Amino acid sequence: MPRQARAEATVDAIFEATIQLLTRAGADSLTTTRVAERAGVSVGTLYQYFPNKQALIYALNERYLEALAKRIEATCSAQAGQTAPNMLKTLIDTYWQAKTERPEVTRALYRSVADLDNSALIETFARRVDTATTAMFASACDADFADLASVNLTLVTVIFGTVRNAFERGLDSGDAEKLQGQLHLMCDAYLKALDRSSIAQTL
Amino acid sequence: MPRQARAEATVDAIFEATIQLLTRAGADSLTTTRVAERAGVSVGTLYQYFPNKQALIYALNERYLEALAKRIEATCSAQAGQTAPNMLKTLIDTYWQAKTERPEVTRALYRSVADLDNSALIETFARRVDTATTAMFASACDADFADLASVNLTLVTVIFGTVRNAFERGLDSGDAEKLQGQLHLMCDAYLKALDRSSIAQTL
């Protein structure tokens, strides 16, 4: 147990140090020596846990996406059986919150990814999220989607994309809040439009 | 003028070489020597045109965003006086097309930006686009927006964000097309919803 625990603590410290360096100074100042130093371990130790620098960055992103996916899955479970607008609202707010609560971390991770083949990571994340949100939307008490897959893809892509773009633009909090509101509105409108078109198809 | 022309050709060659390297092998293989080599000039010459490597990447992105902004501005001018749905459709398709027609270049530039303070670039780009799209929407023959700034911000952020996210997910062309259609639908629905709510407010 002490072994296991210590190892975990070490890895945590390394991750934390990585994020700190990434936020403080930018991706190019991220050296393995510096990470180890700030984490309070020797470089050798770092290399005992990560075979190389890329693996460290990869693992960091993996861990972040893992946490984010869990959070979204929790949100989706909690919303099972609710109305679609409620679901949307919760999904938007959760994701927005997640990306915004530690903006430097978010930015740091976006940057760290630059020289990394993270497509596998992204795909895994996307699949998990898609599964969760699809299940949620399927359980909506007030809607029945003709093409759930398509609707789900659209909503997820729009919401996630919008949040990222809002983030990158560096909107001030006023604009951000307004935008968040408008996004709610837009997604709701989309659902209603779908409803109408599906009724039209049914008739 | 021959001097001018030669210089321009050199700079073009350097940019092209940069993109090629970025495309072929990833950001970490982008060395000034390699860029110069592929551009058919010496490193010294490269440094005659760019004070350092960052400046080169910065200029490359600047040039790309400049072209993209011009394209969007042209689209907006061309759509002046049209119906809002038409405007939306054109805007979405233009942006989507621009990001998709040379996907490796798009990806390369996304990556190149990693260790660059490109916020000024982004801001300039955003301002130009906002001006153009705002003017366009203001000229719509079938709509009159109560809070044009807000609507504009929303649409631009949603559209650009969605396209980027779609791009990053690596959607296959079928899904991409579906998504593009749904995005049209969603934006239209948003406009209609605005209309109704504005009427409601007016009453």
Added chain:
Amino acid sequence: MPRQARAEATVDAIFEATIQLLTRAGADSLTTTRVAERAGVSVGTLYQYFPNKQALIYALNERYLEALAKRIEATCSAQAGQTAPNMLKTLIDTYWQAKTERPEVTRALYRSVADLDNSALIETFARRVDTATTAMFASACDADFADLASVNLTLVTVIFGTVRNAFERGLDSGDAEKLQGQLHLMCDAYLKALDRSSIAQTL
């Protein structure tokens, strides 16, 4: 005794692992950790038996040379009182066989010696061999050497040197066999020439 036995087994395992690594991958992949791993013990244990890496390699060579010396001594004892040509033949064949029967091991040891001050080892080995061969040649029933020391040095150096050089050239087995035959011939001729010159001197 169980203690003793276990220790010996461990040391054997370490030696074996060392040779395997040396054989498989070349001297630069020979790390203490890797040796321990392959030997099925921990690095700590390895350091219980050898104060440092050099000592391990030194001991390995020592052991090899010890075995080789023993083998040569045995051959020499067995040949006591025989004819000189028989002695030569046996000496050549024994040494050739010893270096050839596990060529990768031979090569591995040659390589391992690179950054080692093995002159003491070599000298000890040389002295033992010289003693044994000198005694053997002195007992030849058909010869009486005027300058036994000189003859012995010559024969031993020529034989050992030739075998090593043949080994390094990577001769195919056909050439190797031919060469071995010629070496017999040459050594015999040498003895006869000595004989004649010694008779000449006597007259």
Added chain:
Amino acid sequence: MPRQARAEATVDAIFEATIQLLTRAGADSLTTTRVAERAGVSVGTLYQYFPNKQALIYALNERYLEALAKRIEATCSAQAGQTAPNMLKTLIDTYWQAKTERPEVTRALYRSVADLDNSALIETFARRVDTATTAMFASACDADFADLASVNLTLVTVIFGTVRNAFERGLDSGDAEKLQGQLHLMCDAYLKALDRSSIAQTL
């Protein structure tokens, strides 16, 4: 010309520095930084001429063997048409001299080779030498070899091997001289023995 000349001077300096380090301190103190330092250039420059450390050592050995091969070829040409014993004497003395005149260099190169796949080098060298010595022996005015290839291989292997072994044993100059004399004797005796056996075959 100045460019070419400077480059050559630089490479020479690097080689010289490498040999110095190799002789002074042993193979494991041979670091690229140290080589560059002693050669009076920067590491970067070293790496402009040699892609990595191994390549440097390889090139050093290549150059040494090239020079040695040339020297042997010259000796062989000079001896064309002479008597076989003269040839032998010259060959032995040349090789002995070459290996002995700068013993630290010889030793250093023997060691440097440890973690290098120099089989190609050795083979090339062997082929060149074999060609030269074969031609020489074929031209002997007093001998006609039934199996020239075999005789040549034997003589070359014996001579080169003996010299190396003598070298490694660290013989004092008295013993060395004696041994050299005995080697002459032995080789001559070998030739005579061949002669007799060939006559025997002819009869």
Added chain:
DNA sequence: TATGAATGAGGCTTCATTCAT
């Protein structure tokens, strides 16, 4: 003005060795 050899700081990584458990 173009060239490209030279520079050298600094990054990544390995591995012999130690020592707390």
Added chain:
DNA sequence: CATGAATGAAGCCTCATTCAT
């Protein structure tokens, strides 16, 4: 006695940048 995680000095190599030609 054995273990193996931790250490950190030190090696190899890259690459942005300069400057003599």
